[in-house]
């Protein structure tokens with residue numbers, strides 16, 4: 001790690017590649033007129049560090065992103081309110097990016113008939129720019145990526161150009177604050193949140209930082225509260241005292257101890273979309289289920305990539321640091337929705353490391369994003385052909401099989417993922 005990478009890691013928790021950090025520093029050197037990177041970094045002022053952080057964060061979000069999470073949270077919160085009508089429900093979304101996530105929660109709760117004086121949403125992000133944008137409540141096309149935009153009719157008014165402003169009754173429900181999920185000032189509300197959303201942040205952290213962030217979320221969540229994360233983040237939570245709940249595609253968890261007491265399970269579980277394996281504890285559709293008979297292979301593996309794709313002279317698996325950065329860049333670009341650029345990075349990477357399961361996995365994600373599901377499936381199959389224990393690829397293939405109403409294949413893939421997950425936990 002370079003000193004600049006270490007500095008940004010300490011400030012944000014993010015694991016950033018050298019190229020990402022260098023690019024950000026170059027931009028700030030240009031803006032500030034510093035002589036060079038070394039001069040810029042020497043005794044960097046807190047305000048300038050904030051400006052640098054703005055350039056490395058990925059404030060990608062949109063309304064109703066992975067919307068099952070909001071509906072699952074609303075079901076749970078409505079049940080809580082029914083059992084204690086005088087309670088004020090507290091929800092935290094961290095990181096909240098430009099406010100799309102907390103405002104979505106507010107819209108879903110409002111549409112579910114939960115009165116505004118019964119819930120409050122705290123929304124936190126490390127980026128001051130994001131918090132300022134969120135407070136304005138004005139959004140362009142990029143924030144409306146779902147096909148069903150009926151919510152926009154109900155909760156927004158059109159502004160100039162093609163922008164929309166969220167209505168005040170929804171805006172009032174959310175309190176925005178700049179902050180770092182890893183830092184102490186969030187402790188003020190320890191143990192008070194019924195529901196926490198922490199989605200698409202832990203994927204940018206290394207293992208120790210992920211553990212520290214989970215410990216923080218653990219402090220903030222009520223004893224039997226629910227936590228929602230991104231699909232790829234579920235395993236980290238399971239390794240740190242949380243257990244998945246069976247909301248389809250919602251990626252919700254609760255503390256293991258709460259599952260054992262079966263309190264949340266009784267209050268909150270909606271009907272399951274798929275039968276759970278007989279001896280399984282509550283599981284999410286992409287999370288590990290109990291062991292079951294070995295699955296049939298879902299399809300014959302695709303052929304390995306042609307040897308000509310390997311870079312001349314590069315021994316297999318010999319990944320230099322700049323090459324490894326290509327994959328990190330691909331993930332970042334994928335998150336920004338820059339599909340073509342991300343694909344380019346994956347292909348550059350594959351040219352040097354042709355048997356990279358991770359590169360095929362990302363290509364699968366990119367094709368899923370652009371609705372080329374057959375191609376996505378082919379890439380994920382190639383991924384698990386190269387790395388049969390690729391947990392995320394197996395989960396994605398299982399979800400795809402479910403979407404295609406192929407319950408048998410989905411169950412087999414989930415069981416296989418479950419075994420891998422158990423094995424990984426055991427080691």
Ligand SMILES: C[S@@+](CC[C@H](N)C(=O)[O-])C[C@H]1O[C@@H](n2cnc3c(N)ncnc32)[C@H](O)[C@@H]1O
Pocket residue numbers: 011012013014057058059060061062065094095096097098101124125126127130179180181182198199200201335
């Ligand atoms: C990809 S967005 C996720 C937004 C939203 N949760 C979602 O899933 O749509 C990641 C956000 O994390 C924020 N972030 C990065 N490090 C953070 C930290 N240590 N504490 C709080 N927010 C952080 C970034 O500013 C960025 O807005």
